[in-house]
Amino acid sequence: MHLFGAAHLGILGAILAAAGLLGWWARRRPRSAPRIRVCLGVFLLLNELVWYAYRYGHEGLRFPDGLPLQLCDATVWLAVIAALWSRAWSFELVYFWGLAGSGAAVLTPDLWAPLPSYPSIYHFLAHGGILVTVLFLAWAKLERPRPGAVRRAFALLNAYAAAVGIFNWVFETNYMYLCLKPASRSLLDYLGPWPVYLLAGEVLTLALFMLLWLPFRARGPAETETRTAGDASRFE
Numbered sequence: 001m002h003l004f005g006a007a008h009l010g011i012l013g014a015i016l017a018a019a020g021l022l023g024w025w026a027r028r029r030p031r032s033a034p035r036i037r038v039c040l041g042v043f044l045l046l047n048e049l050v051w052y053a054y055r056y057g058h059e060g061l062r063f064p065d066g067l068p069l070q071l072c073d074a075t076v077w078l079a080v081i082a083a084l085w086s087r088a089w090s091f092e093l094v095y096f097w098g099l100a101g102s103g104a105a106v107l108t109p110d111l112w113a114p115l116p117s118y119p120s121i122y123h124f125l126a127h128g129g130i131l132v133t134v135l136f137l138a139w140a141k142l143e144r145p146r147p148g149a150v151r152r153a154f155a156l157l158n159a160y161a162a163a164v165g166i167f168n169w170v171f172e173t174n175y176m177y178l179c180l181k182p183a184s185r186s187l188l189d190y191l192g193p194w195p196v197y198l199l200a201g202e203v204l205t206l207a208l209f210m211l212l213w214l215p216f217r218a219r220g221p222a223e224t225e226t227r228t229a230g231d232a233s234r235f236e
């Protein structure tokens with residue numbers, strides 16, 4: 001697929017349009033919001049299960065390769081939990097991890113099969129579905145990160161990366177591209193050689209998380225305290 005060609009730009013536009021329209025509809029008709037979020041959660045769940053059945057049915061389990069250890073593999077399940085069970089912690093993680101990780105995955109996709117093959121279609125359905133779900137929940141004002149979310153999301157991201165890094169070291173794999181950059185063009189190409197791009201990625205990720213927090217930090221103190229108290233009672 002040609003990067004930022006007509007097909008790619010069409011996919012990016014469709015993701016933003018779907019999130020915007022669903023968020024607008026949920027604000028216009030609040031009673032529809034629970035049904036929309038359930039539909040999004042079920043879609044992500046079924047899409048992932050169909051992918052597992054397809055991939056392992058065709059390729060088998062080739063340990064240690066092909067395991068769902070990439071960041072977006074974890075993020076899609078966080079999105080399912082946030083959509084179906086409305087857990088504050090899962091929304092926080094999928095908000096930061098999803099918008100940063102899945103956003104990069106759709107902007108600079110690392111495709112190993114051409115469009116319109118099913119693996120490439122799945123790539124955009126999964127990552128695009130994460131983005132639509134997160135943006136819908138935020139734009140419909142159904143969920144919001146709590147104070148301290150940036151610190152928690154960044155710390156847990158590093159903990160997950162450390163665990164995956166140990167797995168890479170033991171089994172000589174390259175999950176999360178911790179050992180080698182992807183073959184296709186990506187933002188990592190501009191961050192220097194290994195391991196410099198890992199350190200630069202840390203700084204860039206933290207900066208992006210802080211930018212993603214700004215729309216919620218801009219709320220007034222009274223509204224923030226009210227929403228935080230409501231979230232606390234809602235998720236206890």
